Amino acid sequence: MDAPRWLSAEQLRAWIRLEAVVELLPAVLDSQLQRDAALTHFEYLVLAKLSESPDRVLRMTALAATTNSTLPRLSHVVSRLEARGYVERLPCPGDRRATNAHLTDAGWEKVVATAPGHVDTVRSHVIDLLTEEQVTQLDDIMAALLQKLDPENTLRVLP
Amino acid sequence: MDAPRWLSAEQLRAWIRLEAVVELLPAVLDSQLQRDAALTHFEYLVLAKLSESPDRVLRMTALAATTNSTLPRLSHVVSRLEARGYVERLPCPGDRRATNAHLTDAGWEKVVATAPGHVDTVRSHVIDLLTEEQVTQLDDIMAALLQKLDPENTLRVLP
DNA sequence: GGGGCATGGTTGTCCCGACAAGTGCTTAGG
DNA sequence: CCTAAGCACTTGTCGGGACAACCATGCCCC
Numbered sequence: 001m002d003a004p005r006w007l008s009a010e011q012l013r014a015w016i017r018l019e020a021v022v023e024l025l026p027a028v029l030d031s032q033l034q035r036d037a038a039l040t041h042f043e044y045l046v047l048a049k050l051s052e053s054p055d056r057v058l059r060m061t062a063l064a065a066t067t068n069s070t071l072p073r074l075s076h077v078v079s080r081l082e083a084r085g086y087v088e089r090l091p092c093p094g095d096r097r098a099t100n101a102h103l104t105d106a107g108w109e110k111v112v113a114t115a116p117g118h119v120d121t122v123r124s125h126v127i128d129l130l131t132e133e134q135v136t137q138l139d140d141i142m143a144a145l146l147q148k149l150d151p152e153n154t155l156r157v158l159p
Numbered sequence: 160m161d162a163p164r165w166l167s168a169e170q171l172r173a174w175i176r177l178e179a180v181v182e183l184l185p186a187v188l189d190s191q192l193q194r195d196a197a198l199t200h201f202e203y204l205v206l207a208k209l210s211e212s213p214d215r216v217l218r219m220t221a222l223a224a225t226t227n228s229t230l231p232r233l234s235h236v237v238s239r240l241e242a243r244g245y246v247e248r249l250p251c252p253g254d255r256r257a258t259n260a261h262l263t264d265a266g267w268e269k270v271v272a273t274a275p276g277h278v279d280t281v282r283s284h285v286i287d288l289l290t291e292e293q294v295t296q297l298d299d300i301m302a303a304l305l306q307k308l309d310p311e312n313t314l315r316v317l318p
Numbered sequence: 319g320g321g322g323c324a325t326g327g328t329t330g331t332c333c334c335g336a337c338a339a340g341t342g343c344t345t346a347g348g
Numbered sequence: 349c350c351t352a353a354g355c356a357c358t359t360g361t362c363g364g365g366a367c368a369a370c371c372a373t374g375c376c377c378c
Binding site for chain 2: 005006007010011013014015017018019020021022023024025026028045068119122123124125126127129130134135136137138139140141142143144145146147148149150
């Protein structure tokens with residue numbers, strides 16, 4: 001094996017901190033949503049993405065893509081959300097292999113009720129801690145990382 | 160409920176990207192380590208932190224702190240690592256409630272063998288994708304977030 | 319128009335992490 | 349002292365996610 005290019009002190013520090021954030025942030029999001037809405041962060045994400053879609057419908061594959069997820073994982077989650085009445089599965093008219101996930105009225109109201117608290121958490125734990133300039137920097141940096149993590153750019157970020 | 164302060168388009172974009180990275184990055188780290196060393200990212204972190212400590216020993220509480228973890232979680236992981244011969248538990252001389260985790264020689268060699276591949280992954284998926292300036296920005300931004308996520312600053316970052 | 323292959327989704331199993339109790343030690347208070 | 353409160357873990361149970369195997373439909377193309 002060839003000698004590994006080690007990290008400089010500066011790089012190491014940035015990495016350790018990113019590591020810590022990546023570890024701790026999901027826990028905060030999950031616990032707030034769990035406490036206030038009995039939802040996983042991922043479950044909330046599914047509902048939220050559906051609520052933003054035309055007719056509140058999305059194909060499973062598309063939904064998996066926008067939520068950075070795999071199909072098996074999504075399928076399980078949709079089953080749970082279906083059991084709670086927030087989502088229903090409909091056959092896709094065009095393609096009989098496909099399934100459409102549809103946000104029910106109850107699901108819509110769940111999102112409406114849950115979103116403010118979630119946004120507050122995001123603000124207080126991320127956005128409000130940064131300057132306007134830092135938000136821009138963060139966006140650029142994450143975009144650079146995503147180019148590697150998600151080359152297909154499945155989650156089409158809004159303009 | 161009062162009107163939630165919504166996010167601007169810029170802020171939302173940055174948040175969605177950070178969300179995606181936080182979701183996808185752990186999977187990359189885990190799968191590389193799993194494939195090359197049959198270790199979880201968290202297991203590797205435990206071994207790595209021990210390897211950096213004097214005498215390769217750390218109290219469970221201290222180890223939990225530097226790995227951004229909880230004591231129950233750590234206890235389970237140490238049990239697994241102990242079963243594989245990488246770590247051993249020793250009674251703490253000063254306080255008979257406490258337990259010291261000690262990295263064995265086998266554990267040390269495991270870290271030495273595993274570190275280069277891990278560093279390569281960190282480089283290729285994070286550090287090398289950013290300019291020097293961006294690394295500094297990232298460090299500052301993550302430091303700001305950690306002040307909220309981890310007020311005690313348990314993980315004492317090196318100079 | 320029928321093999322062969324890709325696509326879209328579901329189901330089943332295993333393992334890791336969260337959470338909640340429980341045990342033994344230590345310290346403080348009267 | 350001796351009891352009560354607090355600390356440092358450990359253990360047990362439960363739920364969610366990864367992965368692999370599986371079915372069904374669509375597409376090709378000869």
